[in-house]
Amino acid sequence: MNLTRFEKGLKKLSEVDGNAGENVIAALNDIAPDLGKYIVEFAFGDIYCRENLNLQEREMITLSSLMTLGGCETQLEVHINGALNVGITPKKIIEIFIQCIPYTGFPRVLNAVGVAKRVFQLRKAG
Template identity: 50%
Template sequence: MIQHHQSAGESRLERGRRALADIDGQAGEKVVATLADIAPDFATYLIEFPFGDIYSRPGLDLRAREIATIAALTALGNAAPQLKVHIKAGLNVGLSRDEITEVIMQMAVYAGFPAALNGLFAAKAVFAGLPPRKEEGK
């Protein structure tokens, strides 16, 4: 079970940077970097609150947190760039392509077919940029 906990003396920003790197890797850093010239304070808030406070809480592992995030972003229906980042994050924390697809399909029941379709197209775009699965190459 992958979790992030606060280390003694670690600030919210430090904890958030560590969680962001582990969860989103370079994709998260790119989002933060793109905010540097327009809203650097917002970039700090983005690191401190979601990653330093929420993702670092005990109670759910990172897989479960990414399932919830992928579901929520899919249900919103208008957050494709963020959904793509979190689909990559889900893969990074151990979700399979099939699990991500199932989570998105499940949202058709609660958010409607258009939101689920948009989510599936976002997943398809992310998956297309990845190496083929081993079973696909056989």
Template identity: 45%
Template sequence: MTDRLAKGKRRFEELYGEGKADGLIAMQTGLAQDLARYGIEFNFGDVYSRPGLTLAQREMITLGVLVAMGGLEPQLRGHTRGALRAGMTPTEIIETVIHTVQYVGFPRALNAIRVVTDTLVENGAEIPEPLGPDAD
């Protein structure tokens, strides 16, 4: 196993749990496993392992980008779980999605907030109450 792959697996499993990196690779068939391995090596072995940002900060950025791109519900679910494991609170995760609305528009933000809140509930997180129109 290369150093990049080992480092990537360690970081990936910080977010998703023990054995999940091998599981991601095993989900693919034959030669397609190389693409999953590249993702673990590059995304988690190189980028996610850099100094300068915490794992929670990286997940916050990732959530914002996934919301902006739209149509990436499986990845949004996965990174919502990862954000929880990285120490983000449900409030921080939901506020990250709310913050994107000014840039991505209501359709994408509303689609994303449904995926995020469903994932939070599935993972036993309590959804904070709305602030309402009189909130400061």
């Protein structure tokens, strides 16, 4: 059976984020439903479904990209959870951020580590 881009993307999104991805899409439905559709179809249906990189590699790239951009704390939180969901350890997540210090500087890395600390604590408590 051939899946639509949306179905394919939703399947991949749930591999990464479990129900959290669907919650993000649902939250957009009343204000920007097309945005949720674009995220699912393009980011997860087209990009995340490509061959040659596994989900751990994709999440490591995503974490370093979001951290480098700065000001992406909400998305960083989502993808730290996603990284944990696909088997990246908390230690490795912190190491990804430390690797970026020479290229992005301490402030962005410190912000990312702060987000990671909150995510780790929430997951431990939950």
